[in-house]
Amino acid sequence: MEIKGNDLEKLRLDHKKIENRNIFKFRILTVMTIIIFFGLWQFVADQGIVDSRTLPSPAKIYETFLAKLTKKAPDGNLLSANILASLQVSLFGFFSAVIIGVPLGLLMGWYKILDKTLTPIFEIIRPIPPIAWIPIVVVWMGVGLSAKVLIIFFSAFVPCVINSYTGIQLTNKTFINVSQTFGASNFTTFIKVGIPSSLPMVMTGIKIALGNSWSTLVAAEMLAASAGLGFMIQMGRQFARADVVVLGMVLIGVLGAILSFLFSSLEKYLLRWK
Amino acid sequence: MEQFKKKNLIYQILPLVSVSALILSWIAFSLATGGIIFPGPASVVRRILKTFETPIAGMTIIGHTLISLKRVLTGLFISCVSGISIGILVGSNRYLKATLGSFLEIFRPIPPIAWIPIMIMWFGIGELPKILLIVLGSFFPVMLNTASGISLVNKINLDVGQIFGGSKISILKEIVLPTALPSIFSGIRTSVSCGWTVVLAAEMMGAQQGLGLLVMKGWGINDMALVLGAVIIIAFIGAMFSYLLKRAERLLMPWNR
Amino acid sequence: MEQIKTKKVKVRNLSKIFFQKSSSFEVVKDVSFDVYDGEFLVLLGPGRCGKTVLLNMLIGTETRTSGEIHINGAESGKPSPAMSMVFQKKALLPFKTVMENVELGLKFQKIEKEPRRKICQKYIDLVGLHGFENSYPHELSGGMQQRAGIARAYAVSPDILIMDEPFGALDAQTRYQMEEELLQIWEKERKTIIFVTNNIEEAVYLADRIILLSSCPAHVKAVFPIELPKPRDLFDPEFLRIREQIETQTDLSL
Numbered sequence: 001m002e003i004k005g006n007d008l009e010k011l012r013l014d015h016k017k018i019e020n021r022n023i024f025k026f027r028i029l030t031v032m033t034i035i036i037f038f039g040l041w042q043f044v045a046d047q048g049i050v051d052s053r054t055l056p057s058p059a060k061i062y063e064t065f066l067a068k069l070t071k072k073a074p075d076g077n078l079l080s081a082n083i084l085a086s087l088q089v090s091l092f093g094f095f096s097a098v099i100i101g102v103p104l105g106l107l108m109g110w111y112k113i114l115d116k117t118l119t120p121i122f123e124i125i126r127p128i129p130p131i132a133w134i135p136i137v138v139v140w141m142g143v144g145l146s147a148k149v150l151i152i153f154f155s156a157f158v159p160c161v162i163n164s165y166t167g168i169q170l171t172n173k174t175f176i177n178v179s180q181t182f183g184a185s186n187f188t189t190f191i192k193v194g195i196p197s198s199l200p201m202v203m204t205g206i207k208i209a210l211g212n213s214w215s216t217l218v219a220a221e222m223l224a225a226s227a228g229l230g231f232m233i234q235m236g237r238q239f240a241r242a243d244v245v246v247l248g249m250v251l252i253g254v255l256g257a258i259l260s261f262l263f264s265s266l267e268k269y270l271l272r273w274k
Numbered sequence: 275m276e277q278f279k280k281k282n283l284i285y286q287i288l289p290l291v292s293v294s295a296l297i298l299s300w301i302a303f304s305l306a307t308g309g310i311i312f313p314g315p316a317s318v319v320r321r322i323l324k325t326f327e328t329p330i331a332g333m334t335i336i337g338h339t340l341i342s343l344k345r346v347l348t349g350l351f352i353s354c355v356s357g358i359s360i361g362i363l364v365g366s367n368r369y370l371k372a373t374l375g376s377f378l379e380i381f382r383p384i385p386p387i388a389w390i391p392i393m394i395m396w397f398g399i400g401e402l403p404k405i406l407l408i409v410l411g412s413f414f415p416v417m418l419n420t421a422s423g424i425s426l427v428n429k430i431n432l433d434v435g436q437i438f439g440g441s442k443i444s445i446l447k448e449i450v451l452p453t454a455l456p457s458i459f460s461g462i463r464t465s466v467s468c469g470w471t472v473v474l475a476a477e478m479m480g481a482q483q484g485l486g487l488l489v490m491k492g493w494g495i496n497d498m499a500l501v502l503g504a505v506i507i508i509a510f511i512g513a514m515f516s517y518l519l520k521r522a523e524r525l526l527m528p529w530n531r
Numbered sequence: 532m533e534q535i536k537t538k539k540v541k542v543r544n545l546s547k548i549f550f551q552k553s554s555s556f557e558v559v560k561d562v563s564f565d566v567y568d569g570e571f572l573v574l575l576g577p578g579r580c581g582k583t584v585l586l587n588m589l590i591g592t593e594t595r596t597s598g599e600i601h602i603n604g605a606e607s608g609k610p611s612p613a614m615s616m617v618f619q620k621k622a623l624l625p626f627k628t629v630m631e632n633v634e635l636g637l638k639f640q641k642i643e644k645e646p647r648r649k650i651c652q653k654y655i656d657l658v659g660l661h662g663f664e665n666s667y668p669h670e671l672s673g674g675m676q677q678r679a680g681i682a683r684a685y686a687v688s689p690d691i692l693i694m695d696e697p698f699g700a701l702d703a704q705t706r707y708q709m710e711e712e713l714l715q716i717w718e719k720e721r722k723t724i725i726f727v728t729n730n731i732e733e734a735v736y737l738a739d740r741i742i743l744l745s746s747c748p749a750h751v752k753a754v755f756p757i758e759l760p761k762p763r764d765l766f767d768p769e770f771l772r773i774r775e776q777i778e779t780q781t782d783l784s785l
Contacts, residue, residue, distance in 0.1 A: 026372040116288035131387075215387055237391035253385075260383070431622075439610065
């Protein structure tokens with residue numbers, strides 16, 4: 001019994017219907033969960049179950065957001081100034097870490113001499129949480145831009161180096177052999193075989209570095225700054241303005257997510273051959 | 275052969291050379307800057323030992339270290355247990371992923387350190403907010419890695435489970451979890467280092483004891499030897515955690531290599 | 532005396548179509564055959580088309596688009612303890628030792644440790660892996676891994692054993708050895724075996740009957756009963772004649 005044309009069509013349509021229904025079902029659940037969460041939050045805050053000074057409602061936070069766009073209180077900066085300061089410092093530290101860390105990691109992973117010399121030093125620096133650098137760097141360099149950038153640099157530097165190092169060490173030996181059989185020098189093999197094959201791990205390392213930069217930035221701003229979202233949160237606490245604090249948290253989360261998303265898109269584009 | 279031996283010797287000496295160079299430059303740097311901004315290794319050791327005669331906030335260096343350790347281990351225990359359980363749930367059930375998973379996703383982009391001020395406002399600077407913060411900081415890596423590890427299972431291994439008559443739970447226990455173990459471990463490694471960072475940050479921003487407090491205190495009174503000493507101990511413990519985890523991994527997963 | 536042979540497995544008009552985004556792909560087309568109790572049946576067909584899907588439908592890990600499967604007289608669609616399977620490669624759980632892999636089915640059946648280990652030890656010895664009970668798959672050669680797979684399939688005492696190109700990934704030498712050993716194991720413990728391969732020589736060496744499948748989409752081209760006594764001589768003229776006969780009817784595959 002063969003499956004005839006009409007029956008085939010019907011089977012295919014049934015199959016498609018079930019698939020679409022499944023995707024739809026889960027998307028709805030996700031959206032509903034998020035709506036319920038915000039709704040409950042608003043409800044709890046409105047009903048005064050918790051004091052509104054402790055837990056501001058989503059609506060209140062939105063209000064504060066609008067207010068901060070034009071007012072400097074209570075931390076002394078406009079919201080835009082804070083956001084700009086945070087982005088500036090973190091991205092500057094992040095990019096320098098990538099530019100220095102990735103090539104360094106790649107070279108360390110490829111050339112044994114560099115490996116044996118630099119890896120021990122790296123292993124000593126690695127376990128120091130970036131936040132612990134803050135007092136040392138600040139005492140040494142003051143509370144300026146360069147101190148913060150350096151701290152963020154440390155936090156982003158480590159994953160860049162580690163991942164590049166591991167990535168290039170995992171280069172397929174067969175490819176290296178092929179390259180050498182064709183007479184390529186060690187350096188050429190490094191450039192043409194090692195580096196491209198380590199790209200996925202390098203990208204992962206950079207992604208981690210981005211996350212680290214952003215969260216270390218917050219810490220650095222909380223402890224030693226006069227502008228920025230972390231600073232804004234700290235000021236919010238000092239003036240007992242929970243709404244400012246939560247606004248800062250939300251903005252930090254949102255900006256972090258946006259940066260992460262932008263990078264993931266870049267990653268997908270660069271690795272589209274995968 | 276001679277060349278080979280010579281090369282090997284160089285490779286063995288190099289690490290020692292560079293580490294010694296590092297320590298020497300530390301000493302040189304501290305001497306050059308007058309020993310106050312950047313004390314040399316000797317002064318750091320002396321300062322640490324001094325806490326045995328004159329305790330800070332009622333504790334010697336060991337006391338503060340133990341407090342920080344206690345906090346981080348409590349928090350890590352909670353986040354690993356909950357992270358793995360919730361990771362299993364979210365990784366194996368699409369409904370839970372769409373509901374519980376989405377709910378948790380709302381909080382994930384917020385760096386744990388950003389939670390510190392609100393936690394202090396709500397709970398003060400006692401033990402509870404610190405443990406909560408550590409959990410906040412270390413929960414996500416282990417949960418996400420567990421969830422993704424669960425989804426890594428090969429269809430053929432699941433088929434094997436089905437064919438040989440395993441119930442859903444048996445298949446989870448005998449096949450899915452062991453496959454996910456490497457991912458789970460990777461998540462735990464990240465969680466541990468996150469947790470250690472968070473406890474430090476939390477102690478730096480509001481505590482009465484702990485290594486983070488020592489850092490802040492030293493900073494406040496310009497006692498850089500204390501600061502450096504605390505930082506070095508912090509780094510050392512961090513390295514210890516890494517080492518112990520590596521050993522545990524080798525023990526629990528003998529089939530990996 | 533005519534022996535009335537019971538039909539262990541009945542397959543009728545089995546078909547499988549895979550639906551992609553905008554196209555459909557028919558891999559199994561209207562396949563029908565019987566499997567008799569205690570026989571060594573070989574499904575022979577060119578590579579890369581439908582054979583594994585066919586087996587998966589038999590054992591119940593793949594759904595049917597149409598057609599019927601009867602096992603032991605009853606309609607069947609899900610895995611059952613009456614059937615077990617040996618795979619081509621990578622089917623041993625890498626994080627379990629040989630013993631733990633072999634006892635998997637019995638463990639799922641909630642059999643106690645002592646008795647189940649005894650049973651498994653018997654089969655580990657039967658396939659020649661005595662001494663390797665505590666080794667991990669990555670420590671074993673390809674042939675040894677396949678033997679462990681066979682032990683695992685035998686340990687649950689199935690009526691029907693399905694084998695999906697189990698020796699396909701082995702080198703020629705090991706392959707010949709395994710074919711011989713499989714027949715020896717089968718002589719010691721008779722099961723109904725459904726064995727899939729793309730190798731004509733292997734098929735003629737092992738089978739009581741060969742069902743020749745076409746290339747994509749797979750359907751039954753011909754059925755060849757093989758009456759030669761076992762173990763067979765690869766260079767026996769009758770063996771070679773049958774081989775040639777089958778060869779002329781096989782579809783070439785890409």
